Amino acid sequence: MAATAQLDPEVDSRLDAAFTALADPTRRAILARLAQGDATVNELAAPFAMSLPAVSKHLKVLERSGLISRTRQAQFRPCHLEGEVLDAAVGWIDEQRRIWTERFDQLDRHLRDVQRAHIRAGHPADEENARDD
Amino acid sequence: MTDDMLETGTLTYTRVFDAPRTLVFRCMIAPEHLTHFWGPAGTSTPIESITVDARVGGSFETVMVNDADGSSYRMRAVYVEVSEPERLAWTEPDTAMTTTATFVDLGGTQTEVRIHQTNVPEPFRSPEAQAGFSTSLDRFAAYLAQRAGESTD
Structure with missing residues (x-):
C-alpha cells in the first residue's frame, strides 16, 4: 500500500x-x-x-x-x-502550503477587482464601503 | 509576502494584502467573495456549494470542483472562533485539523493575513505539545535532508 x-x-x-x-x-x-x-x-x-x-x-x-x-x-x-x-507527511505539508499559496494569490486578485469596482462606482475603498453586503 | 512554515506549533502561511482589514475579513466569510478565490488553481468553488454560518458552532462548508475532470472535494468545518475583524478559526471534524486566520491591520489599507494550521488532535493541543509539534516538523525536514544524502536501505 x-x-x-x-x-x-x-x-x-x-x-x-x-x-x-x-x-x-x-x-x-x-x-x-x-x-x-x-x-x-x-x-x-x-x-x-x-x-x-x-x-x-x-x-x-x-x-x-x-x-x-x-x-x-x-x-x-x-x-x-x-x-x-x-514522505506522505511531507507531501501533506507541501499540499497544504500549495493550497494556501494559490488561495492567497486568488484572494489578492479578487481584492483588487472588488476595490477597483468600488472606485469605478464612485466609492473609495474604505472600511465602511467594505461592509455594504 | 512570505509563506513561513513550521512556526509555533503549526504550519503557518502569511500574506500582506492591499486592502482594508474589514474587507479582507468579509471576503473570508461571505460566499459571494469566497467563490472567487477559495478553490486553489485548477478548481472552482460554486457559490451554491458554500455554507457559511459565521458564529461559534456554525457550519463552514465548501465544495471544490476540479476544472479538469469534474471531481470534487467537500470540506466540512465548524467555526470555533469568529471575532470580526481580527480572527476566524474553524475545525474540520473529519481530519481534526484546525485552521486559524488572524487579520492584522498594518495601517493605511494594508492587511496581513496569517493562517495557522494544526493537525493535532484536541488532547494534544497543550502548549507543550504544540512546541513539540513545531520542533518535530523542523527536525522532520532535517531528517529528510539527511535521508536524501545517505543510502539508508
Whole structure:
C-alpha cells in the first residue's frame, strides 16, 4: 500500500498518528538514529537515561503511527524507519502550503477587482464601503 | 509576502494584502467573495456549494470542483472562533485539523493575513505539545535532508 498525500480519511488518520508520534523529543531522537540505519531496542536505548521498557513504549507509539516497523522473525527485532510514511507527511505539508499559496494569490486578485469596482462606482475603498453586503 | 512554515506549533502561511482589514475579513466569510478565490488553481468553488454560518458552532462548508475532470472535494468545518475583524478559526471534524486566520491591520489599507494550521488532535493541543509539534516538523525536514544524502536501505 503506497502512502500518498491524498485527502483520504485513512491516510489522514495515519498522518495524524505520525504527527502525534513526532510530538515527543525522545521519539524524534529515535527516528534520527533510524535515519542512519536499522537498530535494535538496545542500540536505540543506549544514548538515553531511560529504561528499556520506557524505550519500548516509545517504539510502540512509533510502530502504531507507521513511522517505523519491526522485523517479526529476527531475535533482536531491529527497528526500521518507514520512509514512505515520512514522505506522505511531507507531501501533506507541501499540499497544504500549495493550497494556501494559490488561495492567497486568488484572494489578492479578487481584492483588487472588488476595490477597483468600488472606485469605478464612485466609492473609495474604505472600511465602511467594505461592509455594504 | 512570505509563506513561513513550521512556526509555533503549526504550519503557518502569511500574506500582506492591499486592502482594508474589514474587507479582507468579509471576503473570508461571505460566499459571494469566497467563490472567487477559495478553490486553489485548477478548481472552482460554486457559490451554491458554500455554507457559511459565521458564529461559534456554525457550519463552514465548501465544495471544490476540479476544472479538469469534474471531481470534487467537500470540506466540512465548524467555526470555533469568529471575532470580526481580527480572527476566524474553524475545525474540520473529519481530519481534526484546525485552521486559524488572524487579520492584522498594518495601517493605511494594508492587511496581513496569517493562517495557522494544526493537525493535532484536541488532547494534544497543550502548549507543550504544540512546541513539540513545531520542533518535530523542523527536525522532520532535517531528517529528510539527511535521508536524501545517505543510502539508508
